[in-house]
Amino acid sequence: MADLDPVRIPTAAPSVVTSASTPRTPRRRWAGVDVTVWLPPGCFDSGRRYPVLYFHDGHNLWDAETAFGGVDWGLDEALSDLAAAGTPVIAVGTACHPTERAREYTPHRSTWPGFAELVGDDGTGSGADHLRFWTDELKPQIDRLFPTSSAAGDTAACGSSAGGVMALYAWTQRPDLFGLAGFSPALHLCGDGVADDVRTALAAGAAGRLHVSVGGQESEDEASRRAYVDRAKELVALLDERPGVALRYCYDSEAPHHESAWRALLPEALRFLLRRD
Structure with a gap:
């Protein structure tokens, strides 16, 4: 795998990493994954180390x-x-595979009708491989190239739907790297897998800040709508009032399963994850 080349960026305004050959295109191919990095103004010259937000579905x-x-x-x-409010951060977005998102973002065997068929291989995904890409290849290079804080309490895994499942999976598997996670996971897609991961992580002493949201209109199918909400409530029950875990749960009865809902949620969720109590 080729390294991502260092890129000097104008520091007077927020910027994204750009390819030297296409300077207006904020995308770089890296190990077959489309990676975008957002940098706050003045980050190279400030002498500071910044929290980092890693996002699935970077596109x-x-x-x-x-x-x-x-x-x-x-x-x-x-x-x-x-x-502008005094909390500058770095953000990293990794786009999903153009045709195999379900497989890439599934860390446990899925038996959910319709989704399991998208995953293929009897519903067994490659989410563990994707997390290893983040932990073993992506994050080390981001920390090498940019003025990041590598502390777990300054590092978030973020996503929605299956990307939200992967964000929680990152926290349960590597709480030493990702101490923050959110936002809107489709937990039913992996059956009991995520809940089991959370139980194991908590038993091992995992700590962090977690933002969990769910909408009441995430599916046109009644069984799926219930599954979204019921699994989210199950997760909240596991996490609520656990030592070392700060939890924010948001339920919006009218919210659909759509980018517009996550766009509306994002500012508050980021403020919570980045808050220092």
């Missing part, structure tokens, strides 16, 4: 043209607001 974060359904998360606006 949905800040460009409506690449986002699913033509609605992006508005992450660049949210990060600019955070920086």
Whole structure:
């Protein structure tokens, strides 16, 4: 795997890492994964080390043209607001595989009708491999190239739907690296897998800040709508009032399973994850 080349970026304004050959395109191919890095103003010259937010589905974060359904998360606006309010951070987005997202973002065997068929191989995904890419290849290079804080309490794994499952999976498997996680996981896709991971992580003393959200209109199918909410409540019951765990749970009865809902949720969720009590 080739290294990502160091890139010097103008420091007067927030910026994204750009390819030297296409300086207006905020994307780099890295180990077959499309990676975008957002940097706060002045980060190279400030002498500071910054918290880092790692996002799944990076193509949905800040460009409506690449986002699913033509609605992006508005992450660049949210990060600019955070920086203006005195909480500058670095954000890293990794786009999913163009045709195998379900497989890539499934860390446990799925038996959920419709989704398991997308995963293939009897519902067994490659989420563990994807997490290893983050921990063993992506994060070390981000820490090498940019002024990051590598502390777990300054490092978040983020995502929605299956990407939210992977964010929680990152926290349960590597709480030494990812002490923050959110936002809107489709927990039913992996059966009891995520809940079992959480129990194991808590028993081993995992700590952190977790933001869990769910909408009441995540599916047109009644059984699926119930599954989204019931699994989220199960997770909250496991995490609530656990020593060392700060939890924020958000339920919106009208929220759909859509980028527009996560865009609305994002600013508050980031403020919670980055808060220092």
